[in-house]
Amino acid sequence: MSDITRREQTNELALQFGNAWNYAPSREGTEQVSLKPRYELFIDGAWTAPKSNRYFATINPATEETLAEVAEANEEDVARAVTGARAAYDNVWRKLSGKERAKYIYRIARALQEKAREFAIVETLDGGKPIKESRDIDVPLAAAHFFYHAGWADKLHYAFQGREARPLGVAGQIIPWNFPLLMAAWKIAPALACGNTVVLKPAETTPLTALMLAQIFQEIELPPGVVNIVTGAGATGAALAAHPGIDKVAFTGSTAVGKRIQQALAGSKKRLTLELGGKAANVVFADAPIDQAVEGIVNGIFFNQGHVCCAGSRLLVEESVHDIVVRKLQDRMRTLRVGDPLDKNTDVGAINSKMQLGKIHEMVAAGEEEGATRWSATYDLPSKGFFFPPTIFTGAAQSCRIAREEIFGPVLTVLTFRTPDEAIEKANNTMYGLSAGVWTDKGSKSFYMAQRLEAGVVWANTFNKFDATSPFGGFKESGLGREGGRQGLAAYSEVVG
Amino acid sequence: MKKTQEKQVNPAGFVRGGAEIVKAERAEENVVTHRLSIPKAWKMYVGGAFVRSESGRYFQVVGATESADATTTNIPLASRKDFRDAMGVAQAAQPKWAARTAYNRGQILYRLAEILEARSEEFVRSLVRGGATEAEAALEVAAAIDRSVYYAGFADKLGALLASSNPVAGPHFAFTVPEPIGVFAVLAPQKLPLLGLVTTILPLVCAGNTVVAIGSDLDPRTVITFCEALATSDFPGGVINVLTGRAKELAPWFVKHREVRAIEAYSDDAALLTELERGSADAVRRTKTHHAVAREWFFDDRRGQGLGFLERAVEHKSIWHPVGL
Known part of the structure; x- marks a missing residue:
């Protein structure tokens, strides 16, 4: 079977569509969005000015224009938020029945659905992701997470067979900039469902949708202090993780910071879950449906500009189909539309920040220095803002930095293998273990690979799929614990008996 | 340790559990005939085999005095x-x-x-x-x-x-x-x-x-x-x-x-x-x-x-x- 299909030759001829690919812009309107010029901290159900007296600007990475000023929480502010969360836990939230907690969380889900368009636009403005992704993935999934977890609140006695689940207390949650609203939902929804209260710190480059979520909390009359939102950068997060008044830390972000948090928590009795970096292998066998695989490769690495911890950033392709896969991948990449994130046609939007763009440039330079071959199609990138063309490297060695380190950008490294066991060996030869992909037409081979790939999520003949019902999280140095599904509830419960 | 020595010392000076019983059986013959028991070398368990420490180090344990088998033993001190x-x-x-x-x-x-x-x-x-x-x-x-x-x-x-x-x-x-x-x-x-x-x-x-x-x-x-x-x-x-x-x-x-x-x-x-x-x-x-x-x-x-x-x-x-x- 594979011999027959793979005799197909790599054809150097290509269809040239020229300007036919240039769609007329279809820009999402921003009229219905009214951002406040300045956002305070959300503590105890009220907007309060920071004791630090400091504010920082959050910008649109596609235009470099300032969107709003946001309060910077210092240690004192974090302490106020923790005190508020503790009081809400002791006086209100832990005393509520699961049934009543559920109703609040359902209200959040509904309000988010009602404001979906507004949230999608702000998510794109603040973070640079294409509007079609924030509209079709981030916001609906965030609402789904609240809806899903609301239903658990009064069914926790079924979640841990024969045992009892008790809340932990106050959860300190630190989230990244790649899926700002979705990560807030992943963190807040299970914490509330399990009976905990929350202090959340959004990323400094993308705080706006979390602050809009705070407005929802006010509007749906969530008891004050149940969720507090403190904005700021790394120092604010560190103050939150270190605060003695919290019982649990949940962090999503880089492996380096995750390790520092784990270290800082030693001996503290605080519970910890970490969702860290990745360098996922996406394994394509010669017997795979190549065209579908190419779509999966593109989705795996260029979704959200590659700012995805589980991005399929290492393509492991069976040697016999390397040329044709690369050729088809290049053809597909020529059709990607890169640019204005608000344009509904855009496939790849803006890089989240100038700093991240710098890191991508650095890694790409390292790839070239180490002798790999860089390729990207010609894109008409906007003159302002932070953009990077979707890029692939071929001829890379396992030892190259671009094959080992997380780039967190739209950069794919292509490696080859000859046997399934070589693919497994190469795929697992990393400190990470968040996700992996496998493409083959053979069911038994797909399961063989899925069993052996050291990753918390394995996508077979698909990639980058997420759902509230499906536990997500890493093996090895990609993290501790799971988010989503029944298994994810353990992260916010003390299970006894 | 002290008590152990009181219990049984054979002519060669070995202190080993088991010897006492042998003596008692032969008491009426008034002949001190010892069957020396075989002490076990205590080893760690690695890879399905019993091994000593590569370091050659050991530590000693003594049985509780209430026990009949209160002997001093060398145990591998893992490195x-x-x-x-x-x-x-x-x-x-x-x-x-x-x-x-x-x-x-x-x-x-x-x-x-x-x-x-x-x-x-x-x-x-x-x-x-x-x-x-x-x-x-x-x-x-x-x-x-x-x-x-x-x-x-x-x-x-x-x-x-x-x-x-x-x-x-x-x-x-x-x-x-x-x-x-x-x-x-x-x-x-x-x-x-x-x-x-x-x-x-x-x-x-x-x-x-x-x-x-x-x-x-x-x-x-x-x-x-x-x-x-x-x-x-x-x-x-x-x-x-x-x-x-x-x-x-x-x-x-x-x-x-x-x-x-x-x-x-x-x-x-x-x-x-x-x-x-x-x-x-x-x-x-x-x-x-x-x-x-x-x-x-x-x-x-x-x-x-x-x-x-x-x-x-x-x-x-x-x-x-x-x-x-």
Whole structure:
């Protein structure tokens, strides 16, 4: 079977569509969005000015224009938020029945659905992701997470067979900039469902949708202090993780910071879950449906500009189909539309920040220095803002930095293998273990690979799929614990008996 | 030690348990005919073999004076290198152990229970030699055997209890399965040398992990006797590896090996446990420490065993596949 299909030759001829690919812009309107010029901290159900007296600007990475000023929480502010969360836990939230907690969380889900368009636009403005992704993935999934977890609140006695689940207390949650609203939902929804209260710190480059979520909390009359939102950068997060008044830390972000948090928590009795970096292998066998695989490769690495911890950033392709896969991948990449994130046609939007763009440039330079071959199609990138063309490297060695380190950008490294066991060996030869992909037409081979790939999520003949019902999280140095599904509830419960 | 010497000194000056009985039988003949007993060289259990410490070091233990068998014994004092060697063995054994069917792992655990039961009197004697009363020892042995049976029956059920079929909102067949984490480094409780060790390591191997454990150094002979049961119980070599030595010296090396994916540590030394937690960060190890756990806890079937122990022994892997024609 594979011999027959793979005799197909790599054809150097290509269809040239020229300007036919240039769609007329279809820009999402921003009229219905009214951002406040300045956002305070959300503590105890009220907007309060920071004791630090400091504010920082959050910008649109596609235009470099300032969107709003946001309060910077210092240690004192974090302490106020923790005190508020503790009081809400002791006086209100832990005393509520699961049934009543559920109703609040359902209200959040509904309000988010009602404001979906507004949230999608702000998510794109603040973070640079294409509007079609924030509209079709981030916001609906965030609402789904609240809806899903609301239903658990009064069914926790079924979640841990024969045992009892008790809340932990106050959860300190630190989230990244790649899926700002979705990560807030992943963190807040299970914490509330399990009976905990929350202090959340959004990323400094993308705080706006979390602050809009705070407005929802006010509007749906969530008891004050149940969720507090403190904005700021790394120092604010560190103050939150270190605060003695919290019982649990949940962090999503880089492996380096995750390790520092784990270290800082030693001996503290605080519970910890970490969702860290990745360098996922996406394994394509010669017997795979190549065209579908190419779509999966593109989705795996260029979704959200590659700012995805589980991005399929290492393509492991069976040697016999390397040329044709690369050729088809290049053809597909020529059709990607890169640019204005608000344009509904855009496939790849803006890089989240100038700093991240710098890191991508650095890694790409390292790839070239180490002798790999860089390729990207010609894109008409906007003159302002932070953009990077979707890029692939071929001829890379396992030892190259671009094959080992997380780039967190739209950069794919292509490696080859000859046997399934070589693919497994190469795929697992990393400190990470968040996700992996496998493409083959053979069911038994797909399961063989899925069993052996050291990753918390394995996508077979698909990639980058997420759902509230499906536990997500890493093996090895990609993290501790799971988010989503029944298994994810353990992260916010003390299970006894 | 003093009392031991009072008990029996043969002409050659050897102090060994067993000689006393021989003398008593021949008393009426008024001939001191000694049958010298054969003392056992106590060794650690690594890769299915009984080994001395590569370092040549040893520590001595003396049986409790109440015991008939109150002799001084040399026990291997494991070194950092012993730990490293055991890690290599455990790592090599892990994929094969995990690849066995859950049914097979369950049968091997049940076989262990059979062997423990058959040798229960020996274990009681051993624990008494280590300082337990007869009654305490009998209770501990019974609980250890029952715990082995408990996990024998769990091997092919934890999958059903911890896995899930995930009804994702799309055309995908999605499910989550528990998988072993890899190699666990274990600091077994000092108290309850048999039950503590059994409580700690059996759920780990039940779920498909392999183990390098440091046994109690208060009663290492019971620990080694347990290893002798392991060696005759169908457990493949390398699945459970047990070192005898000092926790304070060995445990810190747990966090210097990247192959150690997870740690279960029991100790009364809070500083040592914190050191393990801190050191675990550099490889994001799954580390669970248990400080000053009371004896009763191990005997309590609600707290000393259960699905929670198996949950800590696994990773969850979510697998997606599209559904379509």
